[in-house]
Amino acid sequence: STLAASSSSMFSLPGSAAFGNARLRALAHVAPAALLALMSSGAAAQDGQRVERLEEINVVATSTPTPNDQTGSSVTVVTAEQIREMQRRTAPEILQSVPGLNVVQTGGTGGYTNVFMRGTNANHVKVLIDGIEVNDPASANGTFDFGQLLAGDIERIEVLRGPQSGLYGSDAIGGVISITTKKGEGPAKITAFAEGGSFGTLNNSIGVRGSQERVNYAFNIQRQSVGSLPVTPPDLVPPGVPINNNSYNNLTFSSKVGAQLTDIFGVNLVGRYTEGRLRFTSDDFGFPYGFAFSSPNARQDYQRDKQSYVRGEATANLFDGRFKNWFGVSHMRSDTWAKPGDQTPSFFSSGYQPPYQYIGERSKFDWRGEFEVVNGHKLIAGAETQRDWLTIPMLDPTQTATEAALTNTAGYVEYVGNFFDRFFLTANARRDRNSQFGGHTTYRIAPSFHVPWTDTVLKASYGTGFKAPTLNQLYVSYPAFFYFANPRLQPEQSRGFDVGFEQPLFDNRFRFGATYFRNRIKDLITTQFDPTTFTSTLVNLGSGKTYGFEAFAQARVLDQLTIRADYTYTIARDASATAPTLAAVQAEYLRQMSEGTPQPDLLRRPRRKASLQATWKPIDKLSLSASVVRVSGWIDGTRDFSIPRFKAPGYVLVNVAGSYEFVEGVTATARVDNLFNKQYQSPTGFRAPGLAAYAGLRVSY
Numbered sequence: 001s002t003l004a005a006s007s008s009s010m011f012s013l014p015g016s017a018a019f020g021n022a023r024l025r026a027l028a029h030v031a032p033a034a035l036l037a038l039m040s041s042g043a044a045a046q047d048g049q050r051v052e053r054l055e056e057i058n059v060v061a062t063s064t065p066t067p068n069d070q071t072g073s074s075v076t077v078v079t080a081e082q083i084r085e086m087q088r089r090t091a092p093e094i095l096q097s098v099p100g101l102n103v104v105q106t107g108g109t110g111g112y113t114n115v116f117m118r119g120t121n122a123n124h125v126k127v128l129i130d131g132i133e134v135n136d137p138a139s140a141n142g143t144f145d146f147g148q149l150l151a152g153d154i155e156r157i158e159v160l161r162g163p164q165s166g167l168y169g170s171d172a173i174g175g176v177i178s179i180t181t182k183k184g185e186g187p188a189k190i191t192a193f194a195e196g197g198s199f200g201t202l203n204n205s206i207g208v209r210g211s212q213e214r215v216n217y218a219f220n221i222q223r224q225s226v227g228s229l230p231v232t233p234p235d236l237v238p239p240g241v242p243i244n245n246n247s248y249n250n251l252t253f254s255s256k257v258g259a260q261l262t263d264i265f266g267v268n269l270v271g272r273y274t275e276g277r278l279r280f281t282s283d284d285f286g287f288p289y290g291f292a293f294s295s296p297n298a299r300q301d302y303q304r305d306k307q308s309y310v311r312g313e314a315t316a317n318l319f320d321g322r323f324k325n326w327f328g329v330s331h332m333r334s335d336t337w338a339k340p341g342d343q344t345p346s347f348f349s350s351g352y353q354p355p356y357q358y359i360g361e362r363s364k365f366d367w368r369g370e371f372e373v374v375n376g377h378k379l380i381a382g383a384e385t386q387r388d389w390l391t392i393p394m395l396d397p398t399q400t401a402t403e404a405a406l407t408n409t410a411g412y413v414e415y416v417g418n419f420f421d422r423f424f425l426t427a428n429a430r431r432d433r434n435s436q437f438g439g440h441t442t443y444r445i446a447p448s449f450h451v452p453w454t455d456t457v458l459k460a461s462y463g464t465g466f467k468a469p470t471l472n473q474l475y476v477s478y479p480a481f482f483y484f485a486n487p488r489l490q491p492e493q494s495r496g497f498d499v500g501f502e503q504p505l506f507d508n509r510f511r512f513g514a515t516y517f518r519n520r521i522k523d524l525i526t527t528q529f530d531p532t533t534f535t536s537t538l539v540n541l542g543s544g545k546t547y548g549f550e551a552f553a554q555a556r557v558l559d560q561l562t563i564r565a566d567y568t569y570t571i572a573r574d575a576s577a578t579a580p581t582l583a584a585v586q587a588e589y590l591r592q593m594s595e596g597t598p599q600p601d602l603l604r605r606p607r608r609k610a611s612l613q614a615t616w617k618p619i620d621k622l623s624l625s626a627s628v629v630r631v632s633g634w635i636d637g638t639r640d641f642s643i644p645r646f647k648a649p650g651y652v653l654v655n656v657a658g659s660y661e662f663v664e665g666v667t668a669t670a671r672v673d674n675l676f677n678k679q680y681q682s683p684t685g686f687r688a689p690g691l692a693a694y695a696g697l698r699v700s701y
Contacts, residue, residue: 060128060158060178061446062416062426063167063380064370070424072446073461074100074498074515074550076159080182083151085615085625087657087671087694089195089203089224091149091157091179097611097629099550099566100161100175100517104604105147107231107686109201109224110248110278113147118161118517119546119572119605120174120494124467126164128178130256130270132309135171136334137388138360142171142470148276148305152193152205153220153254155182162517163465163496166428166444169410173465173494173521181270183256184209184216195669195696199689200227200247203696214260224250231687232281232296236639241298249277266315276305282340283640294640299341306335324370334360354396360471361389376418380428385409390471404475407435408468424448432466436474437490440466457502459515467492469525473538482535490540494521500550510555518547520575543575544602560617568609572602601635604683606650608632621661629653631682639685651680651688659698669696 056068058075068075076098088094092113096103104122105113114122123141127134135144157179164172188210195203207220228245237243251274258268282301283294311330318325340353366384373379387407394401414428429443444463451458469489477484500515524542529535548571554564601607612628629652636648657671670693677691 058158060160060176069457070448072426072448072459074161078157080155083154085623087669089151091146091151094151094157098159099568107246108229108689109226111147112145114143115146117174119570124173126168126171126176129309130181132311132330132332134309134332136360137362137471138334138358138390140472148274148307150222150224150250150252152222153181155180162461162498163463163494165442165465166430166463167412169430169432170466170468173467181254181256182209182218184211184218186211189700191700193698195694197694198692199229216258218256220254222252233687236296238295244281244300247279251275264317268313271310274307278303297341301338301341303338308333322372326368328366330364332362357393357395359391363387378416380414383411388471402476404471406471409433422450434468440491442466455504460499462497465494473525484537486538489525489538490523492521492523492525494519512553514549514551516549520545545575546572563614566611570605570607572605603635606631606634624658626656636684648684651678653678665700667698
């Protein structure tokens with residue numbers, strides 16, 4: 001089903017269910033599922049009786065390593081250590097409790113997964129893996145499927161919130177998620193892991209990492225399989241029709257190799273291949289769509305997703321390292337092939353349903369240079385050119401083959417400055433030129449200030465963003481379903497800001513902060529339906545606004561016990577109302593808390609999300625962790641959208657995990673997800689996993 005965002009089609013994701021069964025099945029698992037685990041907590045080190053906060057660094061905000069408290073934009077960093085402590089196995093599990101994010105997954109493991117950031121659309125988030133842009137050129141709206149991304153080789157995830165097109169170009173209206181995989185360091189180390197548990201789940205991985213003199217290397221193999229996961233609600237299935245559970249298999253290979261050839265020149269190569277296979281239950285729709293109820297099919301669909309990414313990079317550090325250069329070439333390919341299980345006649349079909357396939361590719365050449373003018377002041381410049389392809393093969397005589405391509409070139413400049421270790425400033429600007437819609441200019445400015453004596457950090461950012469129309473939106477029509485693409489579409493455009501503070505106390509044992517944000521988006525691509533011809537197409541008519549606040553508090557209660565709490569309040573609506581002030585946001589929040597009445601919010605954007613995470617290490621060999629995630633109700637539609645808007649109930653999830661190192665290099669793990677077996681649907685029509693327990697063993701040598 002499609003993530004329609006409002007009854008007036010504002011903020012709706014293209015690919016309406018009105019396009020028919022084939023389109024529905026191709027997108028059948030785009031929808032939400034749960035929220036959970038992990039965030040950056042302040043690291044502390046024991047030095048006698050004095051605790052010092054280890055400086056958290058991010059790269060995503062400026063493209064150069066920058067301390068978080070010198071970054072004007074809001075950044076969350078999730079490390080490999082946190083992922084290991086909370087025992088998260090997939091990217092959606094990791095991102096579920098990051099503030100400002102709403103993870104949308106159809107029915108658990110393997111289901112198509114999008115991430116909404118600060119109430120913007122899922123295709124307003126740019127996703128990078130080791131510097132490779134992985135948003136899918138073949139998908140209807142250019143999103144990335146997080147459901148295929150296993151976490152075993154992830155070193156860190158950096159989440160940058162707010163408009164970021166001044167550095168990253170198209171897609172970065174809501175923000176950027178940058179994922180870095182593990183790099184080899186030190187003597188060769190082999191790690192193997194095996195875990196089993198509920199729903200016939202098996203997680204296995206093996207990898208080797210290390211370095212020798214000027215060469216580093218890392219190779220990993222991961223496998224995940226889920227035998228029987230209940231997703232379809234029984235009350236949707238007609239009498240006599242079997243209820244089929246989902247099954248899923250994922251096999252991932254990844255590698256990272258680097259060599260410092262001389263003191264000046266180096267080379268790096270990264271590669272990743274993922275193949276996911278999913279059996280799921282799609283829906284059979286009556287006619288006319290929207291006026292007849294659907295029901296889950298008796299036979300399951302089968303879908304195979306292949307994703308491959310590769311990047312080669314040469315580095316040159318000139319003038320004693322003051323002028324650093326990166327020259328890169330990358331290629332990504334996505335290949336989705338699916339076969340409908342239902343072969344019964346319907347209004348749209350005589351019975352035979354052929355398989356379908358979508359292939360997307362992207363090739364990119366880029367250069368980035370970083371010049372340190374004087375100590376604490378850097379100028380960064382870059383240029384890139386990329387070409388995207390979409391191919392829809394003709395797998396059956398009843399189908400029409402489609403091929404399309406776009407080229408985009410861009411250049412950008414950025415200044416990163418440090419003034420007396422008190423005032424920090426980032427400013428950038430970028431110019432994109434697209435073969436389809438021409439040029440577009442974006443920018444961002446992000447200052448931060450450290451208040452003397454109190455160590456209070458004041459932060460702010462203002463930026464613009466845009467989202468280019470996808471090849472699918474421009475060129476792929478479905479005449480049988482009365483839908484026609486629009487090659488005259490223009491980019492969606494946005495501007496937004498955030499302002500906040502962070503306050504450390506008690507030698508950084510306690511830290512808290514809050515950020516207010518606001519975004520306005522115009523020229524949104526929405527579906528327009530003509531009731532006289534029963535045809536639909538896409539147009540730039542939508543506009544929207546999102547605003548709210550994020551707050552956190554983290555504490556190192558004991559040297560072995562850390563606790564972090566996060567809270568996000570988000571309002572996402574069309575832009576018919578006047579722009580809100582901070583006072584208006586506070587008043588609206590209090591009113592909603594007191595009344596609890598549904599408002600015309602965009603679909604599947606919960607207003608309130610809270611999370612609490614704790615990690616305790618009573619002894620060196622034992623680690624215990626727990627997380628609680630509470631999500632408020634949200635506006636949703638039924639699975640077939642025969643009821644387009646209603647208030648879906650919220651939920652509370654509790655997860656616990658523990659590990660114990662019996663001997664050096666041998667660690668037993670155990671975890672329980674959804675400890676209290678909360679039964680809920682997110683989105684409506686897709687059951688989220690209930691109580692689940694897992695146990696495993698990790699061996700390193």
